[in-house]
Each structure stands twice: as structure tokens, then as C-alpha cells.
Amino acid sequence: MIGRWKDKEADAPETLPPEAVPVVWLLGKTGAGKSSLVRALTGQTDADVGDGFKPCTRTAQSYDFPPDAPLLRFLDTRGLGEAGYDPSEDLAVCLGRSHVVLVVCRLDDPVQGVVADALAFIAKKDRGLRAILVLTGGDLVPLPEDRRRAARRVQDTMGAAVKGDLPVAEVVLAPAADPDEAGLDKLRAHLLDALPAAGLLLERQKVSDQEGKAFQDARRRVLFYAGAAASSDIAPLIGAVSVPTLQLAMLRELGKRYGVAWDRATTAAFLGAMGAGVGARFAASFGVRQLAKFIPVYGQTVGAAASGSISFATTYALGRAAAYYLYWKSKGRGVDEQGLRDIYARAFRVSSDATD
Numbered sequence: 001m002i003g004r005w006k007d008k009e010a011d012a013p014e015t016l017p018p019e020a021v022p023v024v025w026l027l028g029k030t031g032a033g034k035s036s037l038v039r040a041l042t043g044q045t046d047a048d049v050g051d052g053f054k055p056c057t058r059t060a061q062s063y064d065f066p067p068d069a070p071l072l073r074f075l076d077t078r079g080l081g082e083a084g085y086d087p088s089e090d091l092a093v094c095l096g097r098s099h100v101v102l103v104v105c106r107l108d109d110p111v112q113g114v115v116a117d118a119l120a121f122i123a124k125k126d127r128g129l130r131a132i133l134v135l136t137g138g139d140l141v142p143l144p145e146d147r148r149r150a151a152r153r154v155q156d157t158m159g160a161a162v163k164g165d166l167p168v169a170e171v172v173l174a175p176a177a178d179p180d181e182a183g184l185d186k187l188r189a190h191l192l193d194a195l196p197a198a199g200l201l202l203e204r205q206k207v208s209d210q211e212g213k214a215f216q217d218a219r220r221r222v223l224f225y226a227g228a229a230a231s232s233d234i235a236p237l238i239g240a241v242s243v244p245t246l247q248l249a250m251l252r253e254l255g256k257r258y259g260v261a262w263d264r265a266t267t268a269a270f271l272g273a274m275g276a277g278v279g280a281r282f283a284a285s286f287g288v289r290q291l292a293k294f295i296p297v298y299g300q301t302v303g304a305a306a307s308g309s310i311s312f313a314t315t316y317a318l319g320r321a322a323a324y325y326l327y328w329k330s331k332g333r334g335v336d337e338q339g340l341r342d343i344y345a346r347a348f349r350v351s352s353d354a355t356d
């Protein structure tokens with residue numbers, strides 16, 4: 001259990017504490033396609049998703065993904081559209097967390113008032129709410145003109161509920177059809193903006209090179225450490241474990257995966273390759289004084305970062321860059337320093353919530 005994990009040398013735990021798992025809230029009428037959407041996004045089968053949903057309020061069920069070591073929770077409000085649905089209980093489950101609401105509406109169902117009411121209620125209670133509109137059932141409205149009009153109507157209704165514009169993705173979830181990858185990709189891009197922890201986990205992997213493939217296996221562990229680092233900033237869930245301690249544990253675990261012992265010399269060489277800007281910040285937080293002597297230290301230490309989303313992004317980017325470094329080291333090759341910095345910068349960009 002992570003709460004008791006205080007030994008710096010011990011292996012890190014396998015799972016995030018439940019309170020630290022970000023929530024993707026699915027809001028939509030019965031039959032809107034919520035369960036189908038979870039299946040499409042996670043790649044889980046019908047049976048896996050069906051069996052994995054557990055009741056968590058009177059009207060909602062949750063589904064953890066991945067099921068064995070959850071990094072994300074889907075909350076499915078099944079009662080919506082039934083008489084007397086009161087979203088306040090579901091809201092209580094989600095409030096105070098980083099989360100995003102997927103508003104799922106079928107284009108062949110013009111009656112969406114109950115969804116708009118629930119969304120308006122939630123938006124008023126939680127001003128930090130991020131919502132994405134998912135329009136399903138486009139295949140059931142054959143004429144493009146009708147489809148556009150239906151989409152416009154739903155967008156206006158939901159926009160009025162949140163007093164603003166919502167990012168929109170049209171996704172066809174027809175049971176017999178091939179997965180609508182274009183629609184899902186658009187939704188994934190919106191998710192990455194709204195909740196990087198969810199967007200990165202549900203990203204479709206398009207890797208062509210060997211280095212990228214090697215990282216695929218380590219990716220979920222890096223996301224775990226990033227999530228743990230973010231939560232240890234937000235609340236003392238992880239006991240006495242600080243962000244740099246988690247980051248060092250991540251580097252050691254990655255070293256094991258790539259068959260390279262991660263010791264002080266590796267830390268120094270890696271941070272040196274990362275360059276003055278990035279390397280010095282981590283060097284300061286890891287207490288690598290030898291290195292810090294040579295590189296002027298500026299900026300905040302990572303451990304002192306104010307917000308969880310910064311720790312998430314720095315930890316994810318650090319893990320991504322370390323995997324790159326370790327890949328080339330394990331091949332007995334020197335690392336391309338510019339490549340390393342680029343990969344860090346890119347990983348930081350995609351994992352940081354720009355609007356936070």
C-alpha cells in the first residue's frame with residue numbers, strides 16, 4: 001500500500017491510492033453510448049467492461065482502467081434520464097479531483113434537456129470543470145445536412161448549460177462497424193488538453209521506431225509515477241514520499257527494465273546530457289551537488305513545484321527522457337543530447353495542462 005511506502009530503497013508500490021486516481025465522468029442518457037465509448041477508448045472487450053463496472057453511488061458505477069493497476073476511473077451515471085435523478089451524489093464522488101466530464105449525446109435523439117440540466121448543475125458547483133461533448137450515432141442520421149443540424153442543436157444546448165463552448169468530437173460507435181479511429185483520435189486530443197493523465201493513458205500508440213516501442217512497455221509505470229507525484233503534491237496521500245523520491249524510484253525501476261543499473265553516476269551523466277536548463281533543476285532536487293556546482297541552478301526545485309499538474313508533467317517528461325537515455329545506453333551507444341532534450345520538451349508539453 002502506497003501510504004506506508006516510506007523506504008527510499010524499496011520498490012515502489014504497484015497501484016495508486018484510490019483517491020489519487022483521476023476520474024472521467026460519463027454523462028449521458030441511457031443508450032447514449034457511454035459503455036461503448038469506454039470499450040472503444042480502452043480497447044477492452046464487451047465482457048471486460050461489463051464485468052468491471054462496480055456500483056459506487058445509487059445511480060453511478062465506476063470502471064477502473066487498467067483493471068489490475070488503475071490509473072484512471074470512468075464514472076458512468078446510469079440513472080440520468082430517469083425520473084428524479086439528482087446528480088449531487090455523483091458530484092460528491094468527483095468533486096475536488098482533477099477530472100473531466102464526457103457529455104455523451106446520440107445525434108438521433110433530439111431530447112437532451114435532462115443531460116443539459118445535469119451539466120448546468122455540475123458546471124455551477126465545480127468551476128474548474130472540464131467538459132467534452134461526444135456526439136454518437138452519426139451513422140443513424142444518414143443525411144449530412146440533418147446530421148450537421150442535429151450536432152449544432154446539441155452543441156448549442158450544452159454550450160448554454162456551461163455558458164461557453166465545449167470541445168466536440170463526433171464518434172460513431174455502431175456495434176458492427178470498425179472502430180471510428182478518426183473520431184476517437186479527436187476525442188483523445190481533447191482529453192489530452194483537459195486531463196493529460198487520461199489523454200496519455202488512452203492515447204493510440206503510433207510508434208514506428210524501436211526506441212518508441214521499447215518505451216511502450218514502460219509507459220504505464222511512468223504514468224503511475226507521474227500520477228503519484230501529482231497526488232503527493234495535492235494531498236499527503238503518499239505519506240512522507242516526496243516528488244524527487246518518487247522520481248528517483250522511477251529512474252531506478254526504468255534502469256532495471258532497460259538492464260542498466262541506475263546509480264549516482266548515471267544520474268549525473270543523464271542530467272548532464274539533459275543540459276543546463278532542465279538538468280540543473282532536477283540536479284538540485286536530487287541533491288546531486290557535484291553536478292550542481294558546474295551548472296548554475298535556477299528556477300524552483302521540482303519538489304517545491306506548487307501544483308500537482310506541474311509535478312505530473314515534470315515526472316512524466318523525466319521518465320520519458322530517461323527511457324530514451326537508457327535505450328541508447330543499453331545498446332552501448334552514446335545518447336544524442338539534442339534528441340534527449342527534444343523528447344523531454346515534447347513529453348513535458350503533452351503532459352502539462354496548459355490552462356491550469
Ligand SMILES: Nc1nc2c(ncn2[C@@H]2O[C@H](COP(=O)(O)OP(=O)(O)OP(=O)(O)O)[C@@H](O)[C@H]2O)c(=O)[nH]1
Pocket residue numbers: 028029030031032033034035036037077078136137138139140171172173174175
Ligand atoms: N449505430 C450506432 N449504435 C450505437 C452508437 N453508440 C451506441 N450505440 C448502440 O446503442 C446501444 C446502447 O449503447 P451503450 O454503450 O450500452 O449505451 P450506454 O450509454 O452505456 O447505456 P446505459 O448503460 O443504459 O446507460 C448499444 O446497442 C450500442 O451498440 C453509435 O454511434 N451508432
Ligand SMILES: [Mg+2]
Pocket residue numbers: 034035036076
Ligand atoms: Mg452503459
